[in-house]
Amino acid sequence: MKWMMGLALAACCAGCARQGPSALDVKLASMVGQSETTLVRQLGVPSRTFETGGHRFIAYVERRQGLVPGGGYWGPPWWGWSGTQVITQSCVITFEIEADKVKGYSYRGDGCG
Numbered sequence: 001m002k003w004m005m006g007l008a009l010a011a012c013c014a015g016c017a018r019q020g021p022s023a024l025d026v027k028l029a030s031m032v033g034q035s036e037t038t039l040v041r042q043l044g045v046p047s048r049t050f051e052t053g054g055h056r057f058i059a060y061v062e063r064r065q066g067l068v069p070g071g072g073y074w075g076p077p078w079w080g081w082s083g084t085q086v087i088t089q090s091c092v093i094t095f096e097i098e099a100d101k102v103k104g105y106s107y108r109g110d111g112c113g
Contacts, residue, residue, distance in 0.1 A: 056097040
C-alpha cells in the first residue's frame with residue numbers, strides 16, 4: 001500500500017517538474033560575468049538606470065502591441081459580436097552591475113519569453 005502512495009506522489013510531482021530554462025533565461029544568463037560595456041553593445045542603450053550602495057541597475061523596457069481579431073460569441077441571454085482588440089504586452093529586464101560586471105538579472109511582464 002505504501003509503495004502505491006509513493007508511486008502516486010511521484011506521478012503528481014512529475015507533472016510539476018520544470019521543463020528547463022527558457023530561451024530568454026539562456027540568453028540573459030550568458031550575460032552574467034560580462035562587462036557593462038559588453039552588455040550595452042549586445043542589447044543597446046538601456047531604458048533606465050539606478051545606482052545604490054555601489055550597485056548599478058540597468059533596465060530594458062520593451063512594449064509590443066498586437067491585434068486580437070474579433071468574432072461572434074454566444075452568451076446568455078444574447079448572441080453578439082466582439083470587435084478587434086488592441087493588446088499591449090510589456091517586458092522589463094533588469095541587470096545588476098557590480099564592479100563593472102553583470103552580477104545577475106531579473107525580468108517581469110507578460111511580454112517576456
